[in-house]
Amino acid sequence: MPSKIAIHIVLIIIALLTLAPFLWMVGASFMATGEAGTYPPHFIPRSPTLDHYSGLFTGLQLGRYLLNSIIVSLSITGISLLVNSMAGYAFAKFSFPGRNRLFRLLISTMIIPGQVTMMPLFLMLNRLGLVNTYWGIIIPGMASIFGIFLFRQYVMSIPDSLIEAARIDGASDWRIYCTIILPLCKPILVTLAIFTFMGAWNDFLWPLIIMTRDSMYTLPVALANLMGEHTQDTEMMMAGAVLTILPVLVVFLALQKYYIKGIMLGSVKE
Amino acid sequence: MINTYSQSTRHSAYLFLTPALTAIGVFFFLPVLAALLMSFTDFDIYSLGDIKNARFIAFRNYSQLLQDPLFWKALKNTSYFVIIGVPLSIATSLGTAVLLNSKLVKLKSLLRLAYFIPVITTLVAVAVVWRYIYHPRFGLMNYLLELIGINAIDWLGDPHWSMPALIILAVWKNFGYNMIIFIAGLQNIPLELYEAARIDGASRWQQFRTITLPMLAPTTLFITIITVIGYFQFFAEPYVMTRGGPLNSTLSIVLYMYREGFHSWKMGYSAAIAFILFFIVFLITLLQLRLQKARVV
Incomplete structure (x- = not known):
């Protein structure tokens, strides 16, 4: 059937165009210095090298930025899941x-x-001595209204009878939250965990504002900063981009079902 | 619902709410109010040392903004980005969603995954990559254009092309997200509608116009609102790729706010810019919801 072939050709061309920047990024990150800046552009390195990756870790303390990003993103994810799920439970039950x-x-x-909040928030955290600390990024990310909303919707679907039965057995509200609500909320916990982790990892403007000391940069801030000084080092910049993207990509590929579900949950709000 | 208004359940409810409401109250509501107050002061670098140096100047920041050519430039650029970028992005999302939803297509989940990868990747990192893709001499974009006979374009160096360059990047980055929402919307349309239309002899295009589009209207409205709001806040692309240049052709509202606030430390002025952004987003949301209501009634 000709239309069947046509649709596939169109879809595959779109897929190639969508993936081309990533393929070039990965290829260029393994090229010898200067090779990515030759014409015509190509995707396969002539003699692949890991120099740019090792250079990023030894010369430019990329390990430190990676650590900063991991600490901040995991902390925000952990704390906000706890805080939002508690509030969602309260609103629902x-x-x-x-x-x-x-x-x-x-x-x-x-x-x-x-x-809107950024100017006063900066002054406030500055007064508290939290500029250039992990808390400076974590604190504004501790609770999210959207997260509370999603938890509330989910907890509302848990039957009251389960909770009442536990209460008759003498369980406290905190116990009910820990042993009944949280385990039943596992799907929404995973969904929100991915959303929050990826959002925190990819965030740029606030970390750029609150982290002014080089050693406290998160990966995106460090990468944007490197861009200023190392524009000519195409291959090294690509290696930096690969390392910035890789963690979120892995998390997404491992848990994409939950992520897609999260989009649908978000789009039915209101 | 558990009990009703008994003392103990009320206490537990407040205990469960306290962490979230404290965090939101202190680190969201309070700064919003503070920003509103700040926007009526001349809070600047001297006020950073001693807040007493900030004076109340009523609406002067706002009136000054209205006469600030750079602010108008930023507003114009951002509107350009939204007015061209949003329809382009939504059309791409809808187009791929409709094609992908066709029963003929094999390997749906693999294709969907490919379209979705830009959505989840770090914006700063892809902006860095695209800076090289737009390189006038060795960039992939110009190479592809030359293959189909179009002359090289200085994407990020020419003030006429810098904004289209950022729009292409934004559409590439975002279309997968709205595509997922559209696919779900498409799957909710009863197949009988199409069967009936086919019996009546409607063409594919007629079916699309008279069934698909109207049935997707609520989805499209939702998508339009979130995309417009998101696009109005664009910042990282110009920050990484053009620093707002060339000739301020990619200066966005948020980039201008950031510069005024955190480089020039004119924080009162910067807060006023933030509130104008809020006001615009608010008006657009209201307008779109009104339009929707008018259509339903």
Whole structure:
């Protein structure tokens, strides 16, 4: 069938165009110095070398930036999952005066762009001595309204009878949260963990503002900074880009089902 | 629902809420209010040392912004990015979603994965990669164009091409995200509608226009809102690739805000820029929701 072939050709061309920058990035990162800057551009290195990767770690303390990114992203993920799931549970399964109004207020403030908070937040964290510390990035990421929203929706689907049965057995609310709510929330926990981790890893503007000392840069900030000084070192910049992308790519490939589910959850809001 | 308003459950509820509400209150709500106040002051580098140096100047930051040619330039550039970029991005998403949703297609999940990879990768890293792809001499983009007979373009060096270059990058980076949402929307359209249309002799294009598009309207509205809001905040692409140049042709609102706030330390002025951004995003969301309501009624 001709239309079947045509659709496949179009889709494959789009896929190649989509992947070409990555293929070139990986190829160039293994090329000898100067090879990526020759015409015509090619994807396969003539004599592959690991020089640029080792150079990044020995000469430019990329290991340090990698460590910073890992510490910050994992901390934000861990803390925000705990904080958001607790709040989501409270909104879903407790009744207290003003609950719905409070929840609606939170949701309506989601429209405020994060950039609005950045000037006062910087001054505040500066006063607290948290500029150039991991806490400077972690603290604003501790709770997220979107995360609370997702947890609330999910916990609402857990039957009340389960919780009431546990309460009759004398379980405290905290125990119910730990032994019933959290285990049942595993799918949404995984989904939010990936979203939060990748969001924190890829974040740029806030880390750029709060980390002014070289040794505290996260990978994206370090990479943007290297771009200024090492524009000519194409192959080394590509190696840096590969190392920045690789962790999120691995996390995504391993858990993509949960990630796609998360997009769908996010898109049914309101 | 557990009990109702009993003392102990209310206490537990507050305990569970405290960490989140404290964090959001202190590190989100409070800075928003502080930024609003700041935008009415001349908070600058002298106020950094001693906050008493900041004076209340009412709306002067805002009136000054309206006369600031760089701010208008940033607003114009950002609008250009949004007005061209968003429809292009949504059309690409919808196009690939429709093709990918066709029953004829094999290896769906593999193709979908390929389209999706730019979405999850670090924006700064791909901006770095694309800086070389746009290289006028050895860049991949010009090489591909020359293969089909188009002369080399100085993508990032020519003020006419710098913004299209950033738009192409943004569409490439984002279309996979909205594509996923569109595919889900397409799968919710009852197949009987298409069968009925086929019996009536409707062509593929007619089916697309009279069934697919209207049925996808709520999805499209949602996608438009989130994409517009996201595109209005673009920052990393010009920061990494062009530093806002050449000739400020890629200076965006957030980049200008960042420069005024954290390079010139004119934080009152910068806060005013942030609030104008908020105001624009707010108006657009409102407008789009209104449009949707008008269509439904």
